Amino acid sequence: MRKIGLDVHRDFCEVAIAEGGRVRLAGRVATDPAALTLFAESLVSSDEVVLEATANAVAIARLIEPHVGRVVLANPKAVKAATGLRAKTDKIDAMTLAQLLSGGFLARVWTPNEPTVVRRRLVARRAQLVRHRVREKNQVHAILQRNLVPRPPMTDLFGVKGRRWLAEQLECLPEAERTMASACLRQIDFLGREIDLVDRDIARQALDSPEIRRLMTLPGVSAVTATALMAAVGDISRFPTPRELVGYLGLDPRVRQSGTEPARHGRISKQGPGNSRGLLVEAAWHAARTTGPLRAFHQRIAARRGANVATVAVARKLALIAWHMLSRDEDYAFARPSLVREKLRRLELMLGASRQQGKKLTGAGRSFATVEGRRLEKELATQQEAAYLRLVSDWKANRPKAGAGATPGRASQKPSKGKAARQTH
DSSP, rough: OEEEEEESSSSSSEEEEEEEEEEEEEEEEEEHHHHHHHHHHHTTTEEEEEEEEOHHHHHHHHHHHGSEEEEEEEEEEHHHHHHOSOOOOHHHHHHHHHHHHHHOOOOOOOOOOOOHHHHHHHHHHHHHHHHHHHHHHHHHHHHHHTTOOOSSSSSSSSHHHHHHHHHHTTTOOOOOHHHHHHHHHHHHHHHHHHHHHHHHHHHHHHHHHHHHHHHHTTTTOOOHHHHHHHHHSSOGGSSSSSSHHHHTTTEEEEOOOOOOOOOOOEEOOOOSSSSHHHHHHHHHHHTSSSSSSSHHHHHHHHHHHOOOOOOHHHHHHHHHHHHHHHTTOOOOTTHHHHHHHHHHHHHHHHHTTOOOOOOOOGGGGGGOOOOOHHHHHHHHHHHHHHHHHHHHHHHHHOOOSSSSSTTTTTTTTTTOOHHHHHOOO
């Protein structure tokens, strides 16, 4: 059985083959569909191919997969950690990949299906546009600051009232500054229209996916956040436990421990998809202001560690709950139906649904609740929040004490084996 390593570049792939305990170079293959297909046809069904998960690796893997036994997409960080070579060339990289696969030292990276790839591209494109718009807005704020313009009297400088106030301020600025600010405003308007187009595609993805609609029952989780989370997860079955999903999203704390010293927990690892993690943290801020158990959880952590740490803890809690919801095909147990209907109705309107103004909607199409219905829902959420606080209070009162005395009848009274027994001598 041959192990074939491909060091992938934009224009070519360096090929190395490991067979019978030896590794040899096999030349280069152009990175275009015709050449890659011809190369794949020259392989046999027992061959295994490995390449690093780079920008064009998925497309190359799909061309080769029908002709070989297995195609492995390797994590570039794992490859670098496993080798640590000083010399780095395309030929050495290809030979290293073939050797690592032959020795069984490479874990396979999950390959997303087509819907997941589309969602990831939409989320990445939207994040890029939002970052660009934020830079332009910051430039406008910088122009006002360096010209000693006072703070705007409204919270949203780029809303309707803010634009009106901003136009008055720009008239008093030098011509060069006014020209630059106008250019920034045109860019902001253009980027806003582009973001709206991406949001429509995300809305279509959300309405067509039962998993995304299920995640939207979580407080603070919008269609964009739910789509980003599903884009990162793909198939929930590839995460056997919720802790693995938390680690994949980079919301797990770093741990340092050596010798007899106790373990020290630091900041979160921030590994994995940054866009999904950032949107989850934004959703956590909203969830912390919504009546319910998550708000009580945020307040409990914030009292000890501060609001920022508590918000990240809520984001981690959202990831844990999302794993259970997707694994069990269940909606959020404490969801508020009227708020969920409003989220879905907003997506329908974004895609061109009729507004039904002046008409009384009933049944499944109803997108709002009566004043009394909203009051009852909020009252129920308040009771759920109080129930969580009582649960935590009871747990604190009855939790076991730290140390060996926490297990009476065992290490505290009858040490027979192991560390507890040796401590008595």
